[in-house]
Amino acid sequence: MVAKQAYNVAVLGATGAVGRRILDQLAKSTIPFDQVKALASARSAGQTVPFKDGELTVEEATEDSFAGVDIVLASAGGSTSKALAPAAVKAGAVVVDNSSYWRMNDNVPLVVPEVNSAALKDHQGIIANPNCSTIQLVVALNLVFEKFGLKQVIISTYQAASGAGKAAMDEVLAEAQARLLGEDMADLAHVLPVKGDKKHYPLAFNLLPQIDVFEEEGYTHEEYKMIHETKKIILGDKNAKDIKVTGTAVRVPVMIGHGESVYIETGDENATADQIRAILADADQVVLQDDPATQTYPQPILAEGRRETFVGRIRPDLENPGAFHLWVVSDNLLKGAAWNTVEIAERLVDMDLVRVPDQSTFA
Amino acid sequence: MVAKQAYNVAVLGATGAVGRRILDQLAKSTIPFDQVKALASARSAGQTVPFKDGELTVEEATEDSFAGVDIVLASAGGSTSKALAPAAVKAGAVVVDNSSYWRMNDNVPLVVPEVNSAALKDHQGIIANPNCSTIQLVVALNLVFEKFGLKQVIISTYQAASGAGKAAMDEVLAEAQARLLGEDMADLAHVLPVKGDKKHYPLAFNLLPQIDVFEEEGYTHEEYKMIHETKKIILGDKNAKDIKVTGTAVRVPVMIGHGESVYIETGDENATADQIRAILADADQVVLQDDPATQTYPQPILAEGRRETFVGRIRPDLENPGAFHLWVVSDNLLKGAAWNTVEIAERLVDMDLVRVPDQSTFA
Numbered sequence: 001m002v003a004k005q006a007y008n009v010a011v012l013g014a015t016g017a018v019g020r021r022i023l024d025q026l027a028k029s030t031i032p033f034d035q036v037k038a039l040a041s042a043r044s045a046g047q048t049v050p051f052k053d054g055e056l057t058v059e060e061a062t063e064d065s066f067a068g069v070d071i072v073l074a075s076a077g078g079s080t081s082k083a084l085a086p087a088a089v090k091a092g093a094v095v096v097d098n099s100s101y102w103r104m105n106d107n108v109p110l111v112v113p114e115v116n117s118a119a120l121k122d123h124q125g126i127i128a129n130p131n132c133s134t135i136q137l138v139v140a141l142n143l144v145f146e147k148f149g150l151k152q153v154i155i156s157t158y159q160a161a162s163g164a165g166k167a168a169m170d171e172v173l174a175e176a177q178a179r180l181l182g183e184d185m186a187d188l189a190h191v192l193p194v195k196g197d198k199k200h201y202p203l204a205f206n207l208l209p210q211i212d213v214f215e216e217e218g219y220t221h222e223e224y225k226m227i228h229e230t231k232k233i234i235l236g237d238k239n240a241k242d243i244k245v246t247g248t249a250v251r252v253p254v255m256i257g258h259g260e261s262v263y264i265e266t267g268d269e270n271a272t273a274d275q276i277r278a279i280l281a282d283a284d285q286v287v288l289q290d291d292p293a294t295q296t297y298p299q300p301i302l303a304e305g306r307r308e309t310f311v312g313r314i315r316p317d318l319e320n321p322g323a324f325h326l327w328v329v330s331d332n333l334l335k336g337a338a339w340n341t342v343e344i345a346e347r348l349v350d351m352d353l354v355r356v357p358d359q360s361t362f363a
Numbered sequence: 364m365v366a367k368q369a370y371n372v373a374v375l376g377a378t379g380a381v382g383r384r385i386l387d388q389l390a391k392s393t394i395p396f397d398q399v400k401a402l403a404s405a406r407s408a409g410q411t412v413p414f415k416d417g418e419l420t421v422e423e424a425t426e427d428s429f430a431g432v433d434i435v436l437a438s439a440g441g442s443t444s445k446a447l448a449p450a451a452v453k454a455g456a457v458v459v460d461n462s463s464y465w466r467m468n469d470n471v472p473l474v475v476p477e478v479n480s481a482a483l484k485d486h487q488g489i490i491a492n493p494n495c496s497t498i499q500l501v502v503a504l505n506l507v508f509e510k511f512g513l514k515q516v517i518i519s520t521y522q523a524a525s526g527a528g529k530a531a532m533d534e535v536l537a538e539a540q541a542r543l544l545g546e547d548m549a550d551l552a553h554v555l556p557v558k559g560d561k562k563h564y565p566l567a568f569n570l571l572p573q574i575d576v577f578e579e580e581g582y583t584h585e586e587y588k589m590i591h592e593t594k595k596i597i598l599g600d601k602n603a604k605d606i607k608v609t610g611t612a613v614r615v616p617v618m619i620g621h622g623e624s625v626y627i628e629t630g631d632e633n634a635t636a637d638q639i640r641a642i643l644a645d646a647d648q649v650v651l652q653d654d655p656a657t658q659t660y661p662q663p664i665l666a667e668g669r670r671e672t673f674v675g676r677i678r679p680d681l682e683n684p685g686a687f688h689l690w691v692v693s694d695n696l697l698k699g700a701a702w703n704t705v706e707i708a709e710r711l712v713d714m715d716l717v718r719v720p721d722q723s724t725f726a
Contacts, residue, residue, distance in 0.1 A: 154626050158613065197658060206664045207662060209661070217679060217681065246626075248676060250624065253617070254616070263517050263626070298572070301569045315582055316580060325609070325610075
């Protein structure tokens with residue numbers, strides 16, 4: 001079979017903050033695309049979205065939208081992906097899905113290209129893009145894991161409002177304006193911390209230690225996603241079953257760019273911070289920003305609009321040989337969502353995997 | 364010796380954000396005060412500051428300011444405390460100092476009253492108030508330590524702008540206003556992350572993983588303060604020499620109220636989250652805010668203006684028996700500074716320790 005010369009691409013959820021960025025990243029990608037279709041809910045049909053130097057008219061996404069489509073880049077929420085991804089696969093398209101719905105499915109590779117693009121070889125038509133807080137984490141962790149092994153990872157996140165969508169960003173800006181005018185912010189909170197949950201709190205000039213709904217044992221769904229997705233991605237390596245991963249997810253009044261304070265216990269008591277710096281400095285798509293003398297360290301406003309993952313504040317735990325702190329920042333809408341999605345599609349093209357296998361569970 | 368009926372009190376640094384709150388907390392305290400003096404730099408002399416229903420005229424602080432003073436409550440920065448605290452002690456006053464200068468001095472008790480007020484008995488005229496991020500941390504940690512022991516503590520802080528003073532707060536508000544108007548924030552950063560350091564970055568809608576200057580091994584002074592002060596306070600207990608403490612300090616765009624994501628490994632593999640909740644619920648000056656069903660958890664805007672330390676998000680590490688996550692929030696200007704300072708003075712009064720011992724190092 002010869003790789004196609006050009007692919008027809010559909011972007012599902014094209015009007016959202018991530019969907020628009022998927023279109024932008026697609027335009028800048030190495031993917032040889034032919035027709036590009038913008039799909040969204042019926043409510044958005046007829047709108048236009050920018051693409052390259054022109055624009056696309058948004059069509060309603062239905063089960064019949066995928067005839068002739070080779071690649072679907074989806075960022076339309078779990079229920080839409082649940083309904084439409086199998087329809088797209090049946091129509092012969094490969095779906096790279098940005099929702100959480102398919103991520104833990106055993107028949108769905110969960111991929112960060114720098115980390116585990118080999119997992120793409122077993123795809124059955126659906127590939128999942130991990131959660132934003134997971135992606136930047138595993139980019140950094142995997143490099144350390146490959147060199148020194150990992151025994152334990154403890155994460156505290158500092159996550160931007162944009163992770164909860166454009167309405168959350170608008171809400172924080174409105175709250176900030178109210179606070180600057182000396183007005184009450186409380187009445188303005190309708191979306192955060194979780195759109196469908198019972199209570200809402202202001203995020204401007206505040207911290208909300210709840211991202212997504214609460215589950216068992218007092219953990220939030222976001223925290224479980226970070227734990228389980230990290231294990232699925234890195235622990236695809238059979239020698240890595242024993243890495244312990246735990247953490248706390250906190251929403252902070254930042255617009256774009258998640259921060260993560262990451263504590264790692266490596267498998268090598270002689271590992272040094274300089275060695276970790278050298279590994280990260282050499283890695284593609286990682287930018288080492290770690291120089292106390294020049295006050296150089298990752299910051300969300302410096303990461304905004306960039307595809308890379310930024311790592312700094314690398315320090316040994318002075319009482320626990322082989323353990324280190326890292327501070328990791330990335331644009332949650334790009335590497336954490338749109339760019340990683342398009343990057344997966346680039347790899348599918350490069351690896352000649354843009355096809356649904358005959359025996360797909362989903363077809 | 365009979366305890367005095369009333370004490371003359373001097374507040375040093377009375378015009379600052381913390382100094383004003385010390386005056387307010389003093390007015391609301393159980394300390395029987397007689398004369399109250401407001402002291403500050405020559406630049407502020409002649410200004411007035413509110414006290415009770417009236418106001419005090421600020422006097423210039425000099426070595427001669429302490430005649431007849433029984434208690435000095437100081438929040439005037441390290442160099443002023445270095446110069447004036449011994450002068451106050453020589454004049455017969457007991458100094459409760461909020462700067463970092465005296466904290467690690469072996470002749471100076473470092474005190475959080477709920478944790479180690481017994482250490483006050485050995486004071487030689489100067490008692491140090493710990494760093495804001497340390498105080499709220501040890502309030503929670505000590506309760507767990509006393510019940511279960513502690514092997515390791517790993518902290519990630521989310522620290523408010525007010526920890527860097529009023530100028531930092533004003534800077535963040537100005538940056539936020541610029542951002543809302545679509546203007547550039549970068550030109551407005553002159554104070555944060557550290558007033559005297561070479562570079563300055565905006566904090567509004569950003570994260571700055573630098574608090575205080577950098578020291579050895581890539582740690583900031585704030586991180587070392589948190590580590591060493593925590594050990595001095597909790598490890599006053601001789602059985603506790605082996606607690607490992609490490610962490611990362613990050614400034615967040617919050618005005619008042621520090622958050623801390625705290626991971627603890629207790630000494631008891633059978634400890635449960637419910638037991639920790641019960642201990643914290645019973646503790647004076649701690650408010651347990653930990654109910655996922657009602658989305659109840661500590662938030663800076665709920666802690667502002669309160670004396671207590673708020674703890675929630677208590678969860679077991681599901682892979683490490685005996686280890687837990689806590690989320691701790693407190694008003695950094697009150698429990699983290701002004702209230703803890705006044706509370707130390709209340710304890711000195713209650714314990715009849717408002718006197719300089721004959722053999723003081725400082726007198």
